[in-house]
Amino acid sequence: MPGIVNCPKEAIMPVKDALEALSGKWKIPILVSLSRGTKRFKEISKEVGGITDKMLSKELKDLEMNLLVSRKVLDTFPPTVEYSWTDHSRTLGKLIHELQSWGKLHRKKIIEG
Amino acid sequence: MPGIVNCPKEAIMPVKDALEALSGKWKIPILVSLSRGTKRFKEISKEVGGITDKMLSKELKDLEMNLLVSRKVLDTFPPTVEYSWTDHSRTLGKLIHELQSWGKLHRKKIIEG
Numbered sequence: 001m002p003g004i005v006n007c008p009k010e011a012i013m014p015v016k017d018a019l020e021a022l023s024g025k026w027k028i029p030i031l032v033s034l035s036r037g038t039k040r041f042k043e044i045s046k047e048v049g050g051i052t053d054k055m056l057s058k059e060l061k062d063l064e065m066n067l068l069v070s071r072k073v074l075d076t077f078p079p080t081v082e083y084s085w086t087d088h089s090r091t092l093g094k095l096i097h098e099l100q101s102w103g104k105l106h107r108k109k110i111i112e113g
Numbered sequence: 114m115p116g117i118v119n120c121p122k123e124a125i126m127p128v129k130d131a132l133e134a135l136s137g138k139w140k141i142p143i144l145v146s147l148s149r150g151t152k153r154f155k156e157i158s159k160e161v162g163g164i165t166d167k168m169l170s171k172e173l174k175d176l177e178m179n180l181l182v183s184r185k186v187l188d189t190f191p192p193t194v195e196y197s198w199t200d201h202s203r204t205l206g207k208l209i210h211e212l213q214s215w216g217k218l219h220r221k222k223i224i225e226g
Contacts, residue, residue: 011148014217
């Protein structure tokens with residue numbers, strides 16, 4: 001397969017690193033939601049759909065720790081919190097695009113059998 | 114971000130589909146191992162590293178169900194089983210390549226901080 005590094009360990013290690021940072025079913029959907037601009041907690045929750053507040057809060061913390069989301073507290077009363085992409089999450093553009101294209105292709109394949 | 118479909122639900126749904134088929138930390142490493150040719154259970158286990166036989170057997174069944182792995186029983190004594198890529202898993206080439214490149218970039222970013 002073109003482009004895939006040949007030695008198994010060398011080929012598998014970076015994939016494991018990527019999967020660890022993006023683990024679970026929520027992190028990438030959260031990043032896709034934020035790809036359209038800065039958002040508040042409830043806005044992300046609404047767009048991603050089906051995620052509990054507890055899970056969203058945990059995933060946002062993980063993403064922040066991995067430098068993939070930035071969190072800003074605005075000096076309003078009460079204070080409001082905004083989440084946005086970082087320069088580092090911008091590097092995920094191609095990968096997310098590939099996931100979208102493959103997801104469409106896979107759905108078609110599975111439906112057609 | 115270039116190429117990412119703009120309407121949230123439309124942008125997130127295919128990503129959820131892809132993540133469901135490739136869920137967990139083992140399926141893609143297994144596919145990377147098989148990207149280098151047909152393999153037996155123990156060979157995959159050795160290359161992926163750190164996976165239990167029970168988990169590998171479950172993940173191979175999931176992958177087979179999603180048309181991403183083909184399983185062949187050879188008429189030897191005792192019978193031997195071989196696993197290989199399918200035409201459908203070949204469509205994952207670009208996505209796996211993106212995961213590898215991003216995994217390397219992410220490791221560098223996290224180490225450099």
